[in-house]
Amino acid sequence: MRILCATNSLLLGLIGFSAFLGIWALLSISGLVPSLFLPSPLAVVERFIYLLDHRFAGGTLLDHLWASMLRFAGGFGLAVAVGVPLGLLMGWFRLLDDIVTPLFDAVRFIAPIAWVPFAALWFGTGIGGPIMIIFAGAFPPCLINAYRGAKFADPRLIEAARMLGTPDRRVITEVLLPSAVPSIIAGLRISAGLGWQSLVGAELIVASTGIGYMMVQGQGNVSTTTVMAGMIGIGIIGLIIDVVLRQAENAILRRRGLSA
Amino acid sequence: MGEIRFDDVGRIYGDRNGGFEALKGVNLAIADKEFMAVVGPSGCGKTTCLRFVAGFDRPTSGTVSVDGVRVASPGPDRAVVFQQFALMPWKTVRENIELGLRNKRLPRPERAERIERILALMNLTAYADAFPHQLSGGMQQRVSIARAYVLDPEVLLMDEPFGALDAQTRVVMQEELVRLARRNPRTVMFITHAVEEAVYLADRVAIMARQPGRVKEIVDIRTIREAERWDDHEKIEDVMDLESFVHLRTQIWRSLREEKAMEIA
Numbered sequence: 001m002r003i004l005c006a007t008n009s010l011l012l013g014l015i016g017f018s019a020f021l022g023i024w025a026l027l028s029i030s031g032l033v034p035s036l037f038l039p040s041p042l043a044v045v046e047r048f049i050y051l052l053d054h055r056f057a058g059g060t061l062l063d064h065l066w067a068s069m070l071r072f073a074g075g076f077g078l079a080v081a082v083g084v085p086l087g088l089l090m091g092w093f094r095l096l097d098d099i100v101t102p103l104f105d106a107v108r109f110i111a112p113i114a115w116v117p118f119a120a121l122w123f124g125t126g127i128g129g130p131i132m133i134i135f136a137g138a139f140p141p142c143l144i145n146a147y148r149g150a151k152f153a154d155p156r157l158i159e160a161a162r163m164l165g166t167p168d169r170r171v172i173t174e175v176l177l178p179s180a181v182p183s184i185i186a187g188l189r190i191s192a193g194l195g196w197q198s199l200v201g202a203e204l205i206v207a208s209t210g211i212g213y214m215m216v217q218g219q220g221n222v223s224t225t226t227v228m229a230g231m232i233g234i235g236i237i238g239l240i241i242d243v244v245l246r247q248a249e250n251a252i253l254r255r256r257g258l259s260a
Numbered sequence: 261m262g263e264i265r266f267d268d269v270g271r272i273y274g275d276r277n278g279g280f281e282a283l284k285g286v287n288l289a290i291a292d293k294e295f296m297a298v299v300g301p302s303g304c305g306k307t308t309c310l311r312f313v314a315g316f317d318r319p320t321s322g323t324v325s326v327d328g329v330r331v332a333s334p335g336p337d338r339a340v341v342f343q344q345f346a347l348m349p350w351k352t353v354r355e356n357i358e359l360g361l362r363n364k365r366l367p368r369p370e371r372a373e374r375i376e377r378i379l380a381l382m383n384l385t386a387y388a389d390a391f392p393h394q395l396s397g398g399m400q401q402r403v404s405i406a407r408a409y410v411l412d413p414e415v416l417l418m419d420e421p422f423g424a425l426d427a428q429t430r431v432v433m434q435e436e437l438v439r440l441a442r443r444n445p446r447t448v449m450f451i452t453h454a455v456e457e458a459v460y461l462a463d464r465v466a467i468m469a470r471q472p473g474r475v476k477e478i479v480d481i482r483t484i485r486e487a488e489r490w491d492d493h494e495k496i497e498d499v500m501d502l503e504s505f506v507h508l509r510t511q512i513w514r515s516l517r518e519e520k521a522m523e524i525a
Contacts, residue, residue, distance in 0.1 A: 154346075156342055156344060156346040157346055157348060159314075159316050159334065159340070159342075159346070160340070160342065160346040160347075160348075161348075161359070162316075162333075162334040163314055163315075163316075163334040163335065163338065163339060163340045164336055164339075164359050164360035164363055164407070164411070165335055165336035165360055165363035165364060165411075166363050167363070170363075174348075174359065175348070178348065178350040181350070255350070255391070256349050256350060256391070256393065257349065257391060257392075257393025257394065
């Protein structure tokens, strides 16, 4: 039954993709839309393969993706390293919660891209600036989910830990963190998505390498196929990140006996 | 040592003027190594009383003390067995039992030895590396009892520990607890609303009344249990058939029913 469901949903997913590609191909073959406005799928795939081993805007497609991923890893890692512990602490210490939450609620509504001018000013356009922008995108879900996970930890488990003699601050690592793990992982998935989006957005504006930069150069050269090849690269990497995190999520939920 | 005392304990929720008085003038002394069952209608505050001893909650008046020391915070000298088990779902059986020992900073070999002993005693050895969700409710409660017992606490606080179990499992657990309690006596405060359970397990039964919650009557079981040699019977149903058992059960039932009648009237 389970396997049947899995293949079924895979099949349905493929139908979605095929329909999308079909409509796209029809539109471009019919000639209703000039190929410059909408290149055909085939041309995009050709360009994609070409860019894999030909340099464009300073590097191959893989070079650009690699540069982007390094920045992403930096910004995302920083967001996790700061957001998760801070969220847990806010879920435990009421005072910290009261101090940070109003500020955080105001700041998180600023779109990551809005930080571009300051990011460039403070940290430059190399690796620092983009990392800050990714951080701005990836940080809120890390913090919010860790916070909620800690806040809604089963009070009976906290009582159990305390009657077993767990010191107050170790309750955070013994109970709050493990309780919050499913929520944190769900947060990481959102966070990775937003971080990856912010990265490409940032690279469109400030950066001299990376997939976003490559796309801007493509735009400058009126090479719509390059832009689209970049979009495909972004999509593939995003999908890989999400699949990895989802696997981790399922593994953890299964270990806890929660249906995955 | 592990003597529990409630001296004129009260608990008011909300502000003192218009608040709800959950407990008033609760006086109760549980002697060292005594098994005290507390029965009463729901809402009489029996769980609240247990939470005072555990240190999870505080009375608004009066004092709750263990060995003459006023209870200030939770601690492993007063182990709690919860109705809903409260096992850490991310820890295996062994790791759950180990947490309290780790907090005591016992060296690893001693921890391992004590865990093996309690696992064997509670028939859990085969499940040492299972996660709680892989176990039945009865097994989970066994782990929870093992987690408490392994600490060798002065005081064991049990809050309707068998309330979430099915009838058959419940009987098995009651028999096991009797064996454990007779072999290794501790001061036990055992909350339940099942009268048979209270009579079967306890040395004395405290009957609570509600609105406001208070101790209404204390029934001595132990004298009769020992005189009538209940512990010679291995099975709970044999004990429950004894005339002396039926008599005590009925006495407590009547006392509780008066409460119910007053409630309706």
